[in-house]
Amino acid sequence: MNDKYVGNPKDEVSIGKLKANIVALISNISLLIGMPGIFIPIITLLLEKKNEFVRFYAKQTLISYITILIGVIVSNKLKVNTNKPDILTIIVNIYILILFLFQFVAAKNSFAGVIYKIPIYKNIIDKI
Numbered sequence: 856m857n858d859k860y861v862g863n864p865k866d867e868v869s870i871g872k873l874k875a876n877i878v879a880l881i882s883n884i885s886l887l888i889g890m891p892g893i894f895i896p897i898i899t900l901l902l903e904k905k906n907e908f909v910r911f912y913a914k915q916t917l918i919s920y921i922t923i924l925i926g927v928i929v930s931n932k933l934k935v936n937t938n939k940p941d942i943l944t945i946i947v948n949i950y951i952l953i954l955f956l957f958q959f960v961a962a963k964n965s966f967a968g969v970i971y972k973i974p975i976y977k978n979i980i981d982k983i
Contacts, residue, residue, distance in 0.1 A: 864968040879912035883962035
């Protein structure tokens with residue numbers, strides 16, 4: 856998807872007769888729910904077949920969930936058995952914090968009807 860969206864998400868109807876920008880916002884903020892929220896972008900992708908704005912934000916949020924999950928799993932598997940956090944855990948936690956900040960910017964932009972690609976995902980999203 857280009858950085859410019861041709862339509863107007865504030866006027867387009869999406870899932871449940873909600874405006875497209877609202878559905879995209881819900882998908883973005885689902886990351887704040889934690890791992891149970893992973894189902895929101897998945898369901899959004901299954902139900903919304905036409906609106907590329909909504910699908911873009913659902914894909915981006917799903918990628919965020921997947922990278923967090925991979926980071927946490929790898930960090931836990933390689934963790935040294937001590938009470939102190941190891942360097943990998945610290946790196947994963949910093950990554951998650953930075954990702955939440957990017958996701959907040961994405962949520963703000965989705966509500967405004969603007970495409971915002973999280974910088975670390977630019978190449979990945981264009982391919983899926």
